[in-house]
Amino acid sequence: MKDMYDVLVIGAGPAGSIAAKTAAEKGLDVLLIEKRQEIGDPVRCAEGVNKEYLKRHVEIDDSWICADLKGSRIYSPNGTKIEMAQEISGGEVGYVLERKIFDRALAGNAAKAGAEVRVKTRATGLIIEDDFVKGARLMHLGKEFEVRAKIVIGADGVESKVGRWAGIDTSLKPIDIETCAQYLIAGVDVDQEYCEFYIGSKLAPGGYIWIFPKGEGKANVGVGLLGNKTGKFKPRPIDYLNSFMEKKFPNASIVEMVFGGVPVSGNIEKTSTNGLMLVGDAARQSDPITGGGILNAMDAGKLAGVAAYEAISVGDVSFEKLEEVYEKRWRETTGHDIDMSLIVKNCFINLQDEDLDALASSLKEVRFERMRLFDLLQALFKANKKLLWDLRILF
């Protein structure tokens, strides 16, 4: 490891690895650090991604695909089923990934592009001089040292400290976090071609339960609740998960447990400052409805890698420049989708179980021609004039 690079990327999740790869491909000298000793492990994810969208970023490799989905089913509180299937729509659905392999492959791609990758290397603070971020203090095997860089990219996930160290407000209120618990279960008879979602106040207040197949009789079964629906005197996500498991998979073996949070706050005010950009969960770029953040993180990582190149090329890494080459670009794309999702989320969290049942029932006969969340929402609005009126801003 040297003590000076063009770009220092903190965190080797999807956001950081894509940022490092993109910047290295542009010819920049890049260091990508990861505090854990194994990239991608432990997993804190249900590992579902949209297929078409993923292909924009990376060539698909069978070694990190656990399930190739053909459709999804959503169950309303009274059990009404909405089914979206590939054979009707002709569109592609999604994959369930093996993130332990996927994240490592992305970091490997960054290394292939020329980035230096270092695990068990934790950022412990930033070097800030004359109001510019100039690098970071790192810790590796008990030794602390400084690494300087023209640009630092903070890709340190939901518990990000990098933004805070740089004076960017990334704080989240309980209502802005989906708190999750998940089991990887084995020895179960799960449809390996469908993912399933269960909604309702008794199952998962302000959130949902998911079953994502992982191949060979395995599945990720998890629950996400809005942070304000759980807490000291309220049931925890794991309590909701256990009661679902008792009913649905009483004999399943649990081979892995996952706990974690997903930001569902919508866009924050600022994701860059002099010499620094935040990407992925660190920049709160996950989807407010689904909590999905892998693809948004990859989008932002790519934009930040390009932005680093453009800013460094002209010798201007000021906030104004980064706002022009990063902040504005992601807000026009991912940021726009996040804004739309937040409006829908804020409407949905106020619906009662009866409303959700009525909505599901209105969609029973709909044959979906495409299978994106947006198409589901569009069908919902068409069938429900009141909802259409409440959310007219989206159309």
Ligand code: FAD
């Ligand atoms: P991360 O993947 O969190 O990577 C950040 C990395 O930074 C980590 O490896 C961390 O160890 C490292 N790091 C942190 N601090 C430091 C430091 N100081 N120094 C060095 N390294 C550091 N999204 C989906 O799209 N689909 C899903 O099905 C899905 N399911 C989910 C289920 C659960 C239970 C949870 C919790 C999340 C889920 N998500 C899902 C969200 C998804 O996991 C994240 O949005 C995604 O991982 C964000 O990528 P990232 O690169 O921004 O952050």
